[in-house]
Amino acid sequence: MSRVAIVGVGHSRFGRRTDVNLGELAFESIKGAIDDAGVDKKDIGNVVVGSAGGWYEESLPAVVVDEYAGLSGVGTMRVEAACASGSAAVKAAYNSIVSGETDVAMAVGVEKMTEVDTPTSVELIGRAGSYTWEFENYGMTFPAYYALYAVAHMNRFGTTEEDLSRVSVKAHHYGAMNPLAQFQKEITLEKALGSPVVSWPLKLYDACPLSDGSAAVVLASEELAKKLTDTPIWIRGVGYSSDTANLSRRDDYVGLRAAVRAATNAYSMAKVSPGDIDVATAHDCFTIAELMAYEDLGFCKKGEAAKMIRDGETEIGGRIPVNLDGGLKAKGHPIGATGVSMAVEITKQLRGEAGRHQAPIKSGVGLVHNIGGTGHYAYVTILGRD
Amino acid sequence: MDESPQLHSRRTLSLRFDIPISKTREFWDALREGKLITTRCTKCGNVSFPPQADCPKCMGAEFEWIDLGTEASLVTFTHVRMAPASFAGNDDYTIAIAEVKDGLKVLAWLEGVEAESAKPGMKLRIEARASKEGNPYYVFVPA
Numbered sequence A: 001m002s003r004v005a006i007v008g009v010g011h012s013r014f015g016r017r018t019d020v021n022l023g024e025l026a027f028e029s030i031k032g033a034i035d036d037a038g039v040d041k042k043d044i045g046n047v048v049v050g051s052a053g054g055w056y057e058e059s060l061p062a063v064v065v066d067e068y069a070g071l072s073g074v075g076t077m078r079v080e081a082a083c084a085s086g087s088a089a090v091k092a093a094y095n096s097i098v099s100g101e102t103d104v105a106m107a108v109g110v111e112k113m114t115e116v117d118t119p120t121s122v123e124l125i126g127r128a129g130s131y132t133w134e135f136e137n138y139g140m141t142f143p144a145y146y147a148l149y150a151v152a153h154m155n156r157f158g159t160t161e162e163d164l165s166r167v168s169v170k171a172h173h174y175g176a177m178n179p180l181a182q183f184q185k186e187i188t189l190e191k192a193l194g195s196p197v198v199s200w201p202l203k204l205y206d207a208c209p210l211s212d213g214s215a216a217v218v219l220a221s222e223e224l225a226k227k228l229t230d231t232p233i234w235i236r237g238v239g240y241s242s243d244t245a246n247l248s249r250r251d252d253y254v255g256l257r258a259a260v261r262a263a264t265n266a267y268s269m270a271k272v273s274p275g276d277i278d279v280a281t282a283h284d285c286f287t288i289a290e291l292m293a294y295e296d297l298g299f300c301k302k303g304e305a306a307k308m309i310r311d312g313e314t315e316i317g318g319r320i321p322v323n324l325d326g327g328l329k330a331k332g333h334p335i336g337a338t339g340v341s342m343a344v345e346i347t348k349q350l351r352g353e354a355g356r357h358q359a360p361i362k363s364g365v366g367l368v369h370n371i372g373g374t375g376h377y378a379y380v381t382i383l384g385r386d
Numbered sequence B: 001m002d003e004s005p006q007l008h009s010r011r012t013l014s015l016r017f018d019i020p021i022s023k024t025r026e027f028w029d030a031l032r033e034g035k036l037i038t039t040r041c042t043k044c045g046n047v048s049f050p051p052q053a054d055c056p057k058c059m060g061a062e063f064e065w066i067d068l069g070t071e072a073s074l075v076t077f078t079h080v081r082m083a084p085a086s087f088a089g090n091d092d093y094t095i096a097i098a099e100v101k102d103g104l105k106v107l108a109w110l111e112g113v114e115a116e117s118a119k120p121g122m123k124l125r126i127e128a129r130a131s132k133e134g135n136p137y138y139v140f141v142p143a
Helices: A022-037 A061-068 A085-098 A118-126 A131-135 A142-157 A161-175 A189-193 A222-228 A257-270 A287-296 A305-310 A327-331 A335-351 B022-032
Strands: A004-011 A046-050 A075-079 A104-112 A197-200 A212-221 A233-242 A279-281 A365-372 A377-384 B037-041 B063-067 B071-080 B093-099 B105-110 B123-130 B136-142
Touching: A004 A022, A004 A085, A004 A222, A004 A335, A022 A061, A022 A104, A022 A212, A046 A061, A046 A085, A046 A335, A061 A075, A061 A104, A075 A085, A085 A104, A085 A212, A085 A233, A085 A335, A085 A365, A085 A377, A104 A335, A118 A142, A142 A197, A142 A287, A142 B071, A142 B093, A161 A189, A161 A287, A161 A305, A161 A327, A212 A222, A212 A335, A233 A257, A233 A335, A257 A287, A257 A365, A257 A377, A279 A335, A287 A305, A287 A365, A335 A365, A335 A377, B022 B037, B022 B063, B022 B123, B022 B136, B071 B105, B105 B123
Parallel strands: A046 A075, A046 A104, A279 A365, B105 B136
Antiparallel strands: A004 A212, A004 A233, A104 A212, A197 B071, A233 A377, A365 A377, B037 B063, B071 B093, B071 B123, B093 B105, B123 B136
């Protein structure tokens, strides 16, 4: 199979962006990615826009975003895989190059979640599962979904509320080093533990914020990538999977089966193992989600994620640094943008351009773990210098 | 961050869905009579919850209804303190997943339990309820 590389990355500031509309917000990362790649926008054969939508006024985000950036006429679509829409967009763009359709494609992730009031956003995310059976009568919320997993993990493995808070403290520590992050402030364990409960045992500081933001990557075929840049970052493996809409149909609540399957497939395609990963992003929409990711990705054995965070193994200097951009918790989680933002972060890490939060790069391999809903969708993407 | 000038849209959108239930009508009728039933495929024996007329295992379209009884065992739960917009008038509530007959699991509210006293493994009973609009639903209560 022909190889595909990331040759350009762009990223907007994440946060409550009342200063820009959808097209303007997407433009910030699109321009960044096209400039970074050094391609002519006329050469882009496919633009895939990842966006969950519903909380902003436009129904056709792809054409709105394309028009604003002067890309109308290009082959385009919007893809949805909930909070993994960004990785789905990267995969769709990747496919269009592997298939030989085009030599250059762009994946754009964009979300504007703060144009509606907070309870309405909570409602829209709470419906991300089975509306009839789990929302209509029972009012599921996004924190509630993950809290069901947190209680099971705590009960089975002795993971504590303090362990969850440690993930948040780490996220804010690195978020403070990321000028594009929504929250650029360190927090203490006491502050995280003392924050108000949103869905017990999850507290405000266990939860990612509602965010506006965009991220974009330009992908190119092998031949073109080598002409465009000295530092192409190759897409070595893509694994993806899914799980039931109804949480009641899951076997267990201590890990995400879809993530395990996606990771297995991505490792196999990339011919690497967890021990080869220099740096990773893990989908920490809630602190429990990052801990489950350590286990689902094989970074540690089942039930040992709490030990990993306690021992600092996922910090810079630890075995596998995770979420050095602040993660969803501190960087922000504009749903459709997140997967693309993760690809931007790992690309910068592998290029050695991550600045203050640069991880040591040894084998030259990084991993993106991006989950949609509550393990409803899972995408694992492995990137490499070679 | 400062609030920037914004155009407050004049057009609002309110959505209410009419969800078809003809294929699982017996389920809703039984629930109105206080019973929780579900579908079992008569070809491969697969039991589904939520009920569905088409078997997701063998794709067969012939099924029978089985009674799930009233006993359940708590698997996991959460106490919701920040509710969605359409639940704004509600008191805080507890959402639980519990195992019922044949290893099947059901998600519903857990009522009548103090937040601190819920524990995985505790024995529960399923009870039918009706919303003020008359829509039937079910909850767990301590056994």
